[in-house]
Amino acid sequence: MIQVLVTGANGQLGSEIKLISEETSIYKFYFTDYNELDITNKTAVENFVNKHAIHIIINCAAYTNVDKAEDEWELSNSINHKAVENLATISKEKSIKLIHISTDYVFDGESKTPYLETATTNPINNYGLSKLKGEEALLKINPKNSIIIRTSWLYSVFGSNFVKTMLRLFKEKDLLNVVSDQVGSPTNAKDLASAIFNIIPNLNNDRVEIFHYSNIGTCSWFQFAKEILAFSNETCDIKPVSSKEFKTKAKRPKFSILDTHKIQKVFNIQIPSWEESLHNCLIKINTK
Ligand SMILES: NC(=O)c1ccc[n+]([C@@H]2O[C@H](COP(=O)([O-])OP(=O)(O)OC[C@H]3O[C@@H](n4cnc5c(N)ncnc54)[C@H](OP(=O)(O)O)[C@@H]3O)[C@@H](O)[C@H]2O)c1
Numbered sequence: 001m002i003q004v005l006v007t008g009a010n011g012q013l014g015s016e017i018k019l020i021s022e023e024t025s026i027y028k029f030y031f032t033d034y035n036e037l038d039i040t041n042k043t044a045v046e047n048f049v050n051k052h053a054i055h056i057i058i059n060c061a062a063y064t065n066v067d068k069a070e071d072e073w074e075l076s077n078s079i080n081h082k083a084v085e086n087l088a089t090i091s092k093e094k095s096i097k098l099i100h101i102s103t104d105y106v107f108d109g110e111s112k113t114p115y116l117e118t119a120t121t122n123p124i125n126n127y128g129l130s131k132l133k134g135e136e137a138l139l140k141i142n143p144k145n146s147i148i149i150r151t152s153w154l155y156s157v158f159g160s161n162f163v164k165t166m167l168r169l170f171k172e173k174d175l176l177n178v179v180s181d182q183v184g185s186p187t188n189a190k191d192l193a194s195a196i197f198n199i200i201p202n203l204n205n206d207r208v209e210i211f212h213y214s215n216i217g218t219c220s221w222f223q224f225a226k227e228i229l230a231f232s233n234e235t236c237d238i239k240p241v242s243s244k245e246f247k248t249k250a251k252r253p254k255f256s257i258l259d260t261h262k263i264q265k266v267f268n269i270q271i272p273s274w275e276e277s278l279h280n281c282l283i284k285i286n287t288k
Contacts, residue, residue, distance in 0.1 A: 001028045004200075005054045007087075008061025009033050013101060015158035016193035017058060024197070030054070033061070039083040046090055056097045056200060059087055062131075066105070067249035069127040076130040084134035091143035097203050098143050099196060104152035104184060104214075106132040109253020116259045117150075117210040125250035138208055145203040149192070149263070152214045152256050153224075156189035157284045166225050167285065170234035180222035180240035184256030185214035188277035199267050211266070212258035215274035227275060231282045 008014050009031035021029045030052055037048055039061045048054070062080055063069060069076040084100060091098040105128035106121040123129040135148050155161035169176055192213055219227070222240040229236060243252065263269055272280075 002026065002056065003028050003030065003052055003054045004056045004058065005030045005032065005049065005052070006058045006060060007032055007037060007039050008059070011060055011062070011064070012154055012156035012159040012161060012189040013193060014060035016156055016189045017060065017196065019190075020193050020197055027056075027200075039087060040078050042086040042090070045086060049090060049094055049096060054094070054096055056099070057087060057091060058099045058196060059084065060101060062101070063127070066125060066127040066252075069130065070125065070249045073126050073130070076126055077133065080127070080130035081133035081137060085137035085141065088138045088141035088143055088146070091146060092141050095144065097200075098138070098146040099199070099203075100134070100138055100146070100148050102135050102148050102150045102210075103128065103131045104150060104256040104258055105253060106135065106150065107253055107256070109182075109255045111255055114257040114259035115212065117212055117262055124253060127250065135210070142208050145205060146208045147199070147203065147205070148208060148210045149196070150210065150212050150258060151187050151192055152258055153184045153186040154189050154192070155186060155281065157281060158189070162186075162221070162224065163228055163278070163281060164285070166228045167232055167234075170229060170232055170236040173236060175237045175239060176225065177239050177241040177246060178222045178225040179243055179246045180220045181242050182252055182254050182256065183218055183220050185216070185218050185258065186224055186274045186278060187214045188272075188274075188281050190281070191215060191272060191277055195263070195267070195269050195271075198269055202267055211263040212260050213263050213271070214258050214260060215277045216260070216271050217274045218257050219274065224278075227278055228282065231279055
């Protein structure tokens with residue numbers, strides 16, 4: 001049986017993978033998070049993959065607090081860069097296939113057209129820089145049959161994210177200011193998890209390849225919030241504001257749209273629209 005290690009398994013994406021894994025018996029999954037397997041501990045990872053004869057690693061572990069990363073460079077770099085370097089080295093030595101997840105925040109947001117996988121990277125915050133360094137380390141070490149999937153604006157029934165924050169704030173407030181000058185594509189982690197299941201049997205590449213995955217279609221955070229409100233039973237006024245008016249510790253790219261044609265074509269994947277996927281997630285949240 002194919003043995004798969006999922007790191008960061010209690011996060012949004014890891015939890016969605018766990019849910020889908022219950023429907024398949026082709027793989028034996030090992031779901032680990034920080035407490036079971038700290039990916040910054042190279043020896044622990046080596047011991048784990050040896051003990052369980054791992055064939056595939058899906059690295060869902062990450063430091064994802066974009067604002068805090070401005071003050072915690074060392075920690076974010078150790079998880080998003082150094083640990084990925086370790087995973088890549090171990091994968092190369094053991095011929096393990098590594099699926100690593102990265103982010104739209106490796107780009108500066110100055111583009112006027114959706115970012116291709118080959119577009120120039122230029123992160124504007126520490127989180128994006130640490131994730132880019134992780135990508136670069138993986139590309140350099142180059143374990144066979146390994147890929148990087150960049151995604152954007154991830155949300156899920158699990159964990160904390162924009163969708164759940166909005167649902168909470170709709171209950172607490174009469175008026176919400178939401179940024180309208182940053183555009184991107186929301187991504188339901190469930191869809192990305194299911195894409196990963198389609199990709200695994202088809203990994204066959206000599207050099208590490210980058211792919212982009214997000215739901216289809218684009219919106220601003222303001223439009224995203226309006227759509228969440230439309231599907232909730234709450235009433236709340238949502239006011240569009242500019243990034244200048246809504247200060248955050250870390251700068252965000254204004255334009256975060258990823259071109260997803262490559263992943264659709266290479267792996268024959270159909271990607272749902274962001275609205276359809278959001279509605280599916282909201283139904284699940286409401287019936288939880
Ligand atoms: N969230 C987004 O909007 C977004 C957007 C684009 C790309 N991505 C990327 O997508 C991937 C999945 O994101 P996500 O939203 O599912 O992340 P998440 O919900 O924050 O989950 C990450 C998980 O990794 C765990 N973790 C942190 N440090 C670890 C360590 N040293 N060893 C093992 N586990 C550790 C975290 O534990 P703790 O919670 O205890 O720290 C958490 O359970 C990440 O690579 C992220 O960079 C996310």
